[in-house]
Amino acid sequence: MFDVLVYVYENYWRPDACPDPEQLTRKLSAVGFESDEIQDALIWLAGLAESAESGTGTGTGSGPQSMRIYLPSEMELLGDESIGFITFLESAGVLPAPMRELVIDRATAIGEPIDLDALKIIVLMVFWSLGEEPDALVLDELFVAPEDRLIH
Template identity: 70%
Template sequence: MFEVLVYLYENYWRPDACPEPDQLSRKLSAVGFESDEIQEALSWLSGLNGHAQSRALLDDSSSRSLRLYAPQEQEQLGAECIAFISFLESAGVLTPALREFVIDRAWAVGAGPLSLDDLKIIVLMVFWSLGEEPDALILDELFVAPEDRLIH
């Protein structure tokens, strides 16, 4: 599923540029994705689009909250993903509402624990669904593997 999401992110810079689900499914199949992978991604995207309709996700930057994770969430996300979400929140990239949006979409994946790379794709897709792009430093954090970074 995540390969399909990355393909969509790279080829359709905005969600409204994507074709309707039936046509998108045919295009993804023509590119070589498996039908079960396509259906899983389209189902996940449907939930993503449902949340993205609310612009309030971007407008609650002044609110503060403390997030306690339920044991099931800790198991689904894993310590590394929870730490990364906290990092993004402390950096001002994720508002509390966006954090919950990311957690909801991570929960929708179903299989846990989620890898950090998969969580990063989810974060990208959340911003993509809102028509937003994180700043360059955060994009670097989301795309570049730590061992590939240049230290100055």
């Protein structure tokens, strides 16, 4: 599913540029993605669109001084590394609390534990769904392997 999401991100820079689900299914199938991968990705993208429109995470506890307490089920699905990454992005000021909640919502919607690479794709797709271009820090963290980073 994550390969499909990356393909969608790379080929449709904005959600409104994305074709309708039926046409997108045909395009993805023609590129060589498996039917079940395509369906999982489309269901996940529909949930992302719905969550973004409904403002998931914009309620109480999302102010600048708020502290996020993770539920045991969220901790199990996200893992320490992913939670640490979310905290890093939030403390760096590039992932506001409402976006953090959207990332957590979409990550836990997978329904199984995810690794850091999968979480990075989810973060990227959340920015994409909101029509926002991630800043250089986010892009560096999402795409450059730690061993390939240049130290200034």
